[in-house]
Amino acid sequence: MKSGNELMEIVKCAKEIFCQGVYVPCNEHPCGWDFISFEYLDVEDAITYQFEGYDISNGIYDEHPFVGMTLDEILTETNGKYVFEIGQIDW
Numbered sequence: 001m002k003s004g005n006e007l008m009e010i011v012k013c014a015k016e017i018f019c020q021g022v023y024v025p026c027n028e029h030p031c032g033w034d035f036i037s038f039e040y041l042d043v044e045d046a047i048t049y050q051f052e053g054y055d056i057s058n059g060i061y062d063e064h065p066f067v068g069m070t071l072d073e074i075l076t077e078t079n080g081k082y083v084f085e086i087g088q089i090d091w
Contacts, residue, residue, distance in 0.1 A: 002080070007046040007071050010082070014038050018084040025078050028064055029057060035085070036066070036074060046071055 002010075014021055021037040028034060034057045041049045049070060056064050066074050075082060 002072050002075055004047045008043050011038050011046040012043045022082040024082050
């Protein structure tokens with residue numbers, strides 16, 4: 001279980017620096033990772049926001065086990081594992 005401050009820092013970092021979300025391990029996607037979008041999530045709501053299907057891997061699933069879960073619940077389910085996406089780097 002992550003503290004409220006930790007959750008808000010994850011969301012803030014993803015929104016300000018990385019690609020508006022995080023990847024979490026999940027067996028639903030063939031690559032073993034799903035993208036959890038923070039596009040519709042305000043930093044202040046990081047503790048209570050419940051993710052919808054459109055928040056998970058661009059809404060590609062009809063059903064997903066993370067739908068209705070909070071970020072803390074998702075991270076508990078993934079044993080605290082997540083990664084940021086770097087995005088495109090213009091050299």
